[in-house]
Amino acid sequence: MARFLLLRTVQALLVLLVMSFVIYGLIGLMPGDPIDLMMASNPGMTPEAAARLRAIYGLDQPLLLRYARWLWDALRGDLGFSRVHARPVLQVLLPALWQTCKLMLGGFTIAVLLSMLLGVLAALRPGDWIDGAISTVALAGVSVPVFWLALVLILVFAVNLHALPASGVGDGTWADTFWHMVLPVTTLALSIIGQFVRYVRAAMVDALRMDHVRTARAKGAGEGRIVLIHALRPALIPVVTVMALSFGGLFGGALITETMFAQPGMGKMIYDAILGNDYNLALSGLLFATLVTLLSNLAADLAYGWLDPRISVG
Amino acid sequence: MGRMLQGAPVSLLEVERISVHFSQGGGLFAKGRVLRAVEDVSFDIQPGETLALVGESGSGKTTLGHVVAGLRAPTQGTVRYAGQAIQVVFQDPFGALDPRMPVSAIIAEPLRIARRPAAEQRRRAGELAAQVGLPPDALNRYPHEFSGGQRQRIAIARALAPAPELVVADEPLSALDVSIGSQVLNLLRDLQRAHGLAYLFISHDLAVVNHLADRVAVLYLGRLVELAPRADLFARPSHPYTRALLDAAPRIGRRRGRGSALRGEMPSPMAPPPGCVFHPRCPKVQAICRVQPPLLGPAPNRRKVLSACHFAE
Amino acid sequence: MNVQLPITRPSAVEAPQSPWRLRLRRFRRHRTGMAALALLLLIVLFCLAAWPVQWWLGVDTTTTDLLARFDPPSAAHPLGTDDAGRDELVRLMVGGQISLLVGLIATAFGALLGTAIGVAAGYFGGRLDAVLMRFTDGMIALPLLPLLIVLGALDLTKLGFSPEFARSGAAGFWRVVVIISIVDWTGVARIVRAATLAIREADYIRAARVSGARAGYAILTHVLPNVASPLIVALTLTVGRVILFESVLSFLGFGIVPPTPSWGNMLNNAQELVTTAPMLAVLPGLLIFLSVIAVNLLGDGLRHAFDPRGE
Numbered sequence: 001m002a003r004f005l006l007l008r009t010v011q012a013l014l015v016l017l018v019m020s021f022v023i024y025g026l027i028g029l030m031p032g033d034p035i036d037l038m039m040a041s042n043p044g045m046t047p048e049a050a051a052r053l054r055a056i057y058g059l060d061q062p063l064l065l066r067y068a069r070w071l072w073d074a075l076r077g078d079l080g081f082s083r084v085h086a087r088p089v090l091q092v093l094l095p096a097l098w099q100t101c102k103l104m105l106g107g108f109t110i111a112v113l114l115s116m117l118l119g120v121l122a123a124l125r126p127g128d129w130i131d132g133a134i135s136t137v138a139l140a141g142v143s144v145p146v147f148w149l150a151l152v153l154i155l156v157f158a159v160n161l162h163a164l165p166a167s168g169v170g171d172g173t174w175a176d177t178f179w180h181m182v183l184p185v186t187t188l189a190l191s192i193i194g195q196f197v198r199y200v201r202a203a204m205v206d207a208l209r210m211d212h213v214r215t216a217r218a219k220g221a222g223e224g225r226i227v228l229i230h231a232l233r234p235a236l237i238p239v240v241t242v243m244a245l246s247f248g249g250l251f252g253g254a255l256i257t258e259t260m261f262a263q264p265g266m267g268k269m270i271y272d273a274i275l276g277n278d279y280n281l282a283l284s285g286l287l288f289a290t291l292v293t294l295l296s297n298l299a300a301d302l303a304y305g306w307l308d309p310r311i312s313v314g
Numbered sequence: 315m316g317r318m319l320q321g322a323p324v325s326l327l328e329v330e331r332i333s334v335h336f337s338q339g340g341g342l343f344a345k346g347r348v349l350r351a352v353e354d355v356s357f358d359i360q361p362g363e364t365l366a367l368v369g370e371s372g373s374g375k376t377t378l379g380h381v382v383a384g385l386r387a388p389t390q391g392t393v394r395y396a397g398q399a400i401q402v403v404f405q406d407p408f409g410a411l412d413p414r415m416p417v418s419a420i421i422a423e424p425l426r427i428a429r430r431p432a433a434e435q436r437r438r439a440g441e442l443a444a445q446v447g448l449p450p451d452a453l454n455r456y457p458h459e460f461s462g463g464q465r466q467r468i469a470i471a472r473a474l475a476p477a478p479e480l481v482v483a484d485e486p487l488s489a490l491d492v493s494i495g496s497q498v499l500n501l502l503r504d505l506q507r508a509h510g511l512a513y514l515f516i517s518h519d520l521a522v523v524n525h526l527a528d529r530v531a532v533l534y535l536g537r538l539v540e541l542a543p544r545a546d547l548f549a550r551p552s553h554p555y556t557r558a559l560l561d562a563a564p565r566i567g568r569r570r571g572r573g574s575a576l577r578g579e580m581p582s583p584m585a586p587p588p589g590c591v592f593h594p595r596c597p598k599v600q601a602i603c604r605v606q607p608p609l610l611g612p613a614p615n616r617r618k619v620l621s622a623c624h625f626a627e
Numbered sequence: 628m629n630v631q632l633p634i635t636r637p638s639a640v641e642a643p644q645s646p647w648r649l650r651l652r653r654f655r656r657h658r659t660g661m662a663a664l665a666l667l668l669l670i671v672l673f674c675l676a677a678w679p680v681q682w683w684l685g686v687d688t689t690t691t692d693l694l695a696r697f698d699p700p701s702a703a704h705p706l707g708t709d710d711a712g713r714d715e716l717v718r719l720m721v722g723g724q725i726s727l728l729v730g731l732i733a734t735a736f737g738a739l740l741g742t743a744i745g746v747a748a749g750y751f752g753g754r755l756d757a758v759l760m761r762f763t764d765g766m767i768a769l770p771l772l773p774l775l776i777v778l779g780a781l782d783l784t785k786l787g788f789s790p791e792f793a794r795s796g797a798a799g800f801w802r803v804v805v806i807i808s809i810v811d812w813t814g815v816a817r818i819v820r821a822a823t824l825a826i827r828e829a830d831y832i833r834a835a836r837v838s839g840a841r842a843g844y845a846i847l848t849h850v851l852p853n854v855a856s857p858l859i860v861a862l863t864l865t866v867g868r869v870i871l872f873e874s875v876l877s878f879l880g881f882g883i884v885p886p887t888p889s890w891g892n893m894l895n896n897a898q899e900l901v902t903t904a905p906m907l908a909v910l911p912g913l914l915i916f917l918s919v920i921a922v923n924l925l926g927d928g929l930r931h932a933f934d935p936r937g938e
Binding site: 380383384385399400401402404405406409410411412413414416420423424427428455456458459469472473476 | 644645646829830831833834835836837838839840844848849852853
Binding site for chain 3: 012028029031146271282
């Protein structure tokens with residue numbers, strides 16, 4: 001188990017390293033470069049001064065060398081300076097990370113709990129009207145564009161009903177923060193719940209058909225006990241893995257949600273950084289997003305090994 | 315094929331000291347083990363002859379068949395083939411035919427691969443379908459519309475398409491029920507007579523082997539333990555393993571098992587026993603068997619019977 | 628007495644049942660699948676109606692009229708006008724053409740890439756398989772949307788394209804197609820690899836090899852036709868996902884570039900539209916939603932029709 005964990009961690013770090021190089025290279029291909037931007041904002045700067053700055057920042061050097069220098073600084077904890085926010089990247093990153101954590105954990109938790117309930121309910125009698133209704137909702141969930149879902153929610157609850165705030169994070173009090181989180185968290189939860197319900201339903205339908213469930217039923221176990229103890233546990237194994245895997249993908253949803261509801265999280269930060277040519281911030285943000293995804297994959301592997309006694313990981 | 319060399323017929327197929335080893339498992343950290351599926355096997359097949367290859371499952375007979383057909387390169391040894399084409403008929407008639415292809419395309423496939431003209435492909439497919447006894451409308455149909463026996467006929471027709479001199483038949487009857495199997499067996503025999511085919515007939519069914527084979531090769535744990543003309547082998551097996559196989563085979567009018575049936579399980583080919591590989595299960599085992607591997611050679615006073623046993627009959 | 632022999636083989640009078648014919652029959656019996664197909668055809672017809680409607684109404688997608696912003700529906704503009712006074716109906720139709728076309732073409736490119744990688748990994752196995760699958764796993768582990776945004780933001784002139792091309796509508800279209808297809812091929816690669824692995828050891832492939840077939844023949848003649856069914860089902864679902872990707876990229880401003888309309892970029896300023904002209908914020912998204920639902924239902928229907936247990 002320890003060796004497996006070590007192996008996967010090394011693998012994840014390797015992917016992260018490769019990705020950091022790829023993203024570093026891609027960011028260099030985005031429009032403009034930092035010195036051009038400086039010249040644009042400071043008309044007094046001469047071309048000679050620009051060339052000198054280029055040398056100072058090492059921008060005249062080959063890509064590999066620049067990347068190596070960035071990596072060395074990053075490993076020592078120096079992620080550079082954010083142009084747009086005029087602060088060290090890490091100081092911008094951490095609050096945004098916290099904001100996104102609240103959003104993702106909230107949306108994820110709601111989606112998991114609700115999808116368990118709906119998925120099991122639909123699986124009890126496959127093909128009846130409850131199953132039909134839940135499956136239809138799930139299909140709608142996987143087919144809806146998230147940003148449009150957010151728009152519709154804003155239209156209904158903020159514009160028409162004036163019931164909930166449409167953007168921002170509020171005045172800082174607990175109640176107001178909560179109030180402002182309702183629509184974003186709902187949107188994010190809805191964006192994944194359809195997928196989850198489909199997984200849970202499929203796994204439960206299979207589990208309820210398994211031999212040991214039939215045996216338990218034949219022995220006269222209560223229906224609730226059968227569903228909860230005998231079927232749900234084995235059904236959970238693949239479901240938990242898939243859910244953990246999709247936690248990383250949730251980042252895309254968070255990016256959209258934060259942009260739609262003007263919440264200062266990682267997603268919106270990355271989006272603004274790319275729009276504003278803030279290379280250092282965009283690079284670090286993207287790497288953080290990759291890291292979150294890799295960690296969730298690792299968690300999925302571990303959960304799988306931990307839940308399924310037949311599989312010894314390693 | 316049929317070339318004469320100083321009066322003696324040249325073998326159609328000569329298999330010389332073939333070994334096939336698989337490396338099992340192994341990865342970044344673990345060193346893989348070696349599975350010796352076939353170990354130092356030699357035999358030949360004459361034109362028009364049927365050599366049966368018998369043995370339990372896991373004895374390496376299918377692997378050996380794949381080597382003869384050119385599907386797998388041997389780890390050591392050589393295969394010399396004097397004919398133009400070898401073909402194979404597989405065990406499972408359901409997996410042997412591409413479900414997406416109509417029967418005419420399946421039968422003509424060897425010709426298509428050899429880039430023969432389309433008209434010849436069509437003509438041959440029609441001839442062959444009739445030869446193996448398929449209904450006239452079979453050519454435009456798909457495999458799933460046929461029964462197991464009919465599918466095996468389709469596979470046989472395909473094997474005959476390039477006019478091979480040798481057909482490797484890998485348990486062609488074992489997936490069929492008895493009456494269908496005997497029909498296919500008769501078909502194989504009729505085709506042999508009509509085309510002068512040689513068969514390498516892989517089987518675990520001694521009754522079928524007795525019906526069709528000219529000579530029989532017995533394989534145990536990848537080693538050839540006996541190679542003898544059919545009549546000799548069935549009348550008086552030379553190797554104790556062959557005797558055990560014969561005793562274990564159910565025969566009409568006799569209850570199975572006459573005392574010397576096989577003890578225990580076949581050992582893993584990953585860890586073959588030292589000395590004679592058969593010694594842990596052999597009723598005639600002596601001290602020398604545990605140390606010295608016997609070589610395949612003529613049994614005492616029986617020139618045509620080759621046996622790998624220190625105490626060959 | 629003349630004995631009438633019964634027809635022992637009823638199939639003798641029927642037409643040969645090719646696998647595709649069987650599937651078509653099974654699909655026709657799948658009601659939601661057929662309904663989805665009908666809905667999809669309706670949407671496609673709606674998008675194709677752009678040409679006659681443009682000609683009939685004498686409008687186009689790009690002519691702005693700042694005096695006619697947010698006009699309500701009228702005879703000249705059946706769905707009214709947008710924030711630049713352009714005809715909303717025609718823009719929805721043409722935007723749909725763009726969105727659906729991106730969905731189809733990017734899926735096709737991704738399918739080519741994924742199939743090539745999956746077949747190579749599955750058929751040849753060994754070290755090639757290990758390398759390709761590690762690469763695929765690495766791709767799967769990436770956050771797709773942020774990556775797509777970076778790729779959508781790249782400066783094409785830095786990649787050696789001319790500035791004229793980089794600003795053109797065609798560049799915007801093909802950029803979206805290319806970036807989505809180089810990101811969204813992993814699912815196809817895995818499915819094709821798994822199917823190839825299963826088929827590689829089939830005896831009919833062995834039979835072809837005995838007859839002298841090379842890998843290329845085996846792949847084209849036996850492997851690809853036999854992976855077609857899981858592939859087609861997977862691709863249907865991919866089309867839906869790609870349409871969603873295109874819409875969100877265009878919405879965020881990294882996809883189809885205005886003035887070329889797409890269902891995604893018609894919602895660019897939807898946050899303002901929500902208060903001024905809610906219909907404009909709802910309609911394009913509703914069309915995306917309906918298209919993706921139809922495509923996903925179609926996928927379910929095809930899965931049912933291709934189910935090997937039914938064959």
